[in-house]
Amino acid sequence: MEPLLxxxxxxxxxxxxxxxxxxxxxxxxxxxxxxxxxxIVGESGSGKSTVVKAITRLIDVSEGELLxxxxxxxxxxxxxxxxAYRRFQMVFQSAAGSFDPxxxxxxxIGESLRNSGISRxxxxxxxxxxxxxxxxxKEYADRYPHEVSGGQCQRAAxxxxxxxxxxxxxxxxxxxxxDVTVQKQIIQLLKxxxxxxxxxxxxxxxxxALVQLFCDRVLVxxxxxxxxxxxxxxxxxxxQTDYTKQLVEAVL
Amino acid sequence: MRNRTKxxxxxxxxxxxILLLAAIFAQVxxxxxxxxxxxxxxxxxxxxxxxxxxxxxxxxxxxRVIAGAQTSIFSTLLLVAVIxxxxxxxxxxxxxxxxxxxxxxxxxxxxxxxxxxxxxxxAIAAVLNGGIQNAVLALAAISWPKYARLARSQxxxxxxxxYMMAARLSGNTPLKMIVRHILPNIxxxxxxxxxxxxxxxMMEIAALSFLGLGAKPPTAEWGSMMSGGRSMLQTYPWVVxxxxxxxxxxxxxxxxxxxxxxxxxxxxxxHGK
Numbered sequence: 088m089e090p091l092l093x094x095x096x097x098x099x100x101x102x103x104x105x106x107x108x109x110x111x112x113x114x115x116x117x118x119x120x121x122x123x124x125x126x127i128v129g130e131s132g133s134g135k136s137t138v139v140k141a142i143t144r145l146i147d148v149s150e151g152e153l154l155x156x157x158x159x160x161x162x163x164x165x166x167x168x169x170x171a172y173r174r175f176q177m178v179f180q181s182a183a184g185s186f187d188p189x190x191x192x193x194x195x196i197g198e199s200l201r202n203s204g205i206s207r208x209x210x211x212x213x214x215x216x217x218x219x220x221x222x223x224x225k226e227y228a229d230r231y232p233h234e235v236s237g238g239q240c241q242r243a244a245x246x247x248x249x250x251x252x253x254x255x256x257x258x259x260x261x262x263x264x265x266d267v268t269v270q271k272q273i274i275q276l277l278k279x280x281x282x283x284x285x286x287x288x289x290x291x292x293x294x295x296a297l298v299q300l301f302c303d304r305v306l307v308x309x310x311x312x313x314x315x316x317x318x319x320x321x322x323x324x325x326x327q328t329d330y331t332k333q334l335v336e337a338v339l
Numbered sequence: 340m341r342n343r344t345k346x347x348x349x350x351x352x353x354x355x356x357i358l359l360l361a362a363i364f365a366q367v368x369x370x371x372x373x374x375x376x377x378x379x380x381x382x383x384x385x386x387x388x389x390x391x392x393x394x395x396x397x398x399x400x401x402x403r404v405i406a407g408a409q410t411s412i413f414s415t416l417l418l419v420a421v422i423x424x425x426x427x428x429x430x431x432x433x434x435x436x437x438x439x440x441x442x443x444x445x446x447x448x449x450x451x452x453x454x455x456x457x458x459x460x461x462a463i464a465a466v467l468n469g470g471i472q473n474a475v476l477a478l479a480a481i482s483w484p485k486y487a488r489l490a491r492s493q494x495x496x497x498x499x500x501x502y503m504m505a506a507r508l509s510g511n512t513p514l515k516m517i518v519r520h521i522l523p524n525i526x527x528x529x530x531x532x533x534x535x536x537x538x539x540x541m542m543e544i545a546a547l548s549f550l551g552l553g554a555k556p557p558t559a560e561w562g563s564m565m566s567g568g569r570s571m572l573q574t575y576p577w578v579v580x581x582x583x584x585x586x587x588x589x590x591x592x593x594x595x596x597x598x599x600x601x602x603x604x605x606x607x608x609x610h611g612k
Contacts, residue, residue, distance in 0.1 A: 140504075143504075143508060145504045145507065145508075165512075169510045169512070172507075172508050172509070172510050173510065176508060177504075177505070177508055179501045179504070179505060180501075181501055184500065184501040184502060185501040185502050185504075185505045186502055186505070187502045187506065187519075187520050187523075187524070188502070188524070189523045189524055190519075190520075190523075195502075195505070195506075195509075198506065198509040198510075198511065198519075199508075199509040199510050202509060202510040202511060202515070203510065244505075247505070247509070251510075
């Protein structure tokens with residue numbers, strides 16, 4: 088099967104003081120296939136978030152290639168990059184922080200639609216539909232991010248990511264800041280949406296239990312490298328590296 | 340705390356509003372024509388007919404101070420509006436685009452900041468040949484960096500916030516990012532700086548006029564009125580003191596209003612929301 092997204096030898100080097108270099112992501116390669124949920128686990132500082140920021144081109148890539156449908160997007164800019172953004176979207180860890188504090192949730196959700204030339208009136212309708220799909224009353228379109236709870240805000244963030252019907256949805260610790268019951272609801276919502284739209288998920292998480300529940304395939308990252316890859320059960324039942332064992336034991 | 344700030348805001352806001360109204364309706368409320376000369380009543384001390392006295396051409400000082408309010412206040416507001424808008428746009432562009440553009444523009448602003456402002460403005464005003472518009476232009480040319488720096492640092496600090504990244508993912512062009520997300524989020528600090536700057540700018544315009552590079556006679560302007568009566572400070576003090584006190588009062592009022600607005604908008608002061 089043709090992969091949706093191919094990441095080849097992705098490397099991100101940060102320059103510290105005194106010219107010392109630090110590779111937050113080192114020679115990472117993987118592919119994401121249609122309708123698949125791929126998890127990336129690892130402790131804090133293992134480079135998970137840097138991987139997604141590099142994939143979404145929110146930070147520049149030092150080395151390697153990113154292929155979206157076989158098209159190189161590693162260094163595209165301007166209009167071409169904005170076209171690529173129509174194919175993948177992202178849900179951030181801090182939901183409230185990912186909405187402009189001076190704009191309503193509806194504004195944020197409808198922004199990508201407005202930018203792709205859809206009329207104000209139609210955008211309004213679509214925003215209402217999206218909110219209801221994500222389990223929020225449609226009146227929330229007029230609320231500001233600080234006026235809703237963390238879970239509600241994350242639902243709105245998912246609605247925003249869904250607005251332009253992306254093929255890939257990247258969730259960067261999208262449930263980590265939420266309490267356990269809300270976490271479950273959000274995961275359920277994400278599962279239902281995948282059924283409806285057939286999206287692929289790239290699910291960044293440090294919680295192995297959640298990954299087992301949700302992902303088809305898992306990558307384990309340590310110090311910027313992928314140290315293990317497999318189905319969640321393989322990894323949890325038969326971890327190959329000490330590091331993965333430690334991660335598994337930490338959950339139990 | 341909030342109530343006190345609110346009361347202060349209303350009080351100073353009202354006083355500044357009176358000042359502005361006086362400036363707007365200067366022609367209506369002045370008792371005499373500010374430029375009407377009458378040598379028979381030259382240099383009269385304050386009286387019922389002429390509460391602020393008359394100057395050496397027999398012009399009514401009260402009418403001239405009111406007419407001067409129009410020139411001084413409106414040119415100050417124009418100046419502050421120009422530099423805050425222009426400086427902010429430059430700063431935001433620098434912060435957002437970075438690179439060579441940022442480097443070049445910031446070095447230019449460094450040069451402006453390294454020069455004693457009034458000296459630089461004097462040079463420009465002299466080259467441009469006086470007149471109140473040119474004084475405004477000269478001061479604008481050296482005063483924008485303050486706003487550019489402020490806007491640039493604000494832009495840099497929010498550029499990597501999650502909501503900015505989310506907005507980029509929503510397909511916003513750099514221009515839309517600036518207009519929709521950056522500008523609305525930095526208007527607060529810029530507005531406060533601008534309010535606090537009104538007093539300073541009013542004094543600088545008056546200073547340029549005092550030195551003969553601002554308003555040209557017979558235009559009534561506080562700085563040039565003081566300059567005109569300079570030699571008579573000991574003999575006929577009202578000719579100098581009335582415009583001087585007018586400058587003093589309006590600068591103090593604008594500064595107090597600016598301070599209060601800053602307190603009011605400061606999120607750290609203890610008030611809800």
